[in-house]
Amino acid sequence: MTGEKTKGRKRHIVTDTMGNLLCIHVHAANIHDTKGGIYTFEKALYRYPTIQAGCADGGYRGTFRNTFDEFHNIRIDISMQIKEQKGFQVLPKRWVVERTFAWLNGSRRLSKDYETSCCSAETMIMISHAATLLKRL
Structure with a gap:
């Protein structure tokens, strides 16, 4: 898998436990994911300094x-795939982000990589998320 080119964009999203969108970062898929994730989480920390812990996918370990x-004194729990797992099972705390991605995939423009710039992709994510939350009122 190393050296293999990936087309499209990567989306790093920080949500709270209620599923509210705190921060988004969209970048070209050929940039290493950890850099984008660090940028997004630090941006969320700047906007919401009361964050005390976080959860991330197994790709963010290390x-x-x-x-x-080291630098922020914030505990990050990494959700790793369970080897003995058969079929779909909800992993602890990971369902919050997975649920948010599922809500966003209901938007037609986010189902494929239609956006020409990362900025417009971020804007479409915010519009789609706002529409989803307004429907729930």
């Missing part, structure tokens, strides 16, 4: 976790 332990 540099990402160490950065927040």
Whole structure:
């Protein structure tokens, strides 16, 4: 898998436990994911300084976790896939972000990579999320 080119964009999203969107970062898929994730989480920390802990996918173990332990004194829990798992099972706390991605995939423009710039992709995510939350009122 190393050296393999990926087309499209990567989306790093920080949500709270209620599923509210705190921060988004969209970038070209050929940039290493951890860099985008660190940028997004630090941006969320700047806007919401009361954040005390976070959860991330297994792809963020290592540099990402160490950065927040050392420099921000924030505990990051990494959700790893369970080897004995058969079929779909909800992993602890990971369902919050997975649920948010599922809500966003209901938007037609986010189902494929239609956007020409990362800025317009971020804007479409915010519009789609706002529409989803307004429907729930």
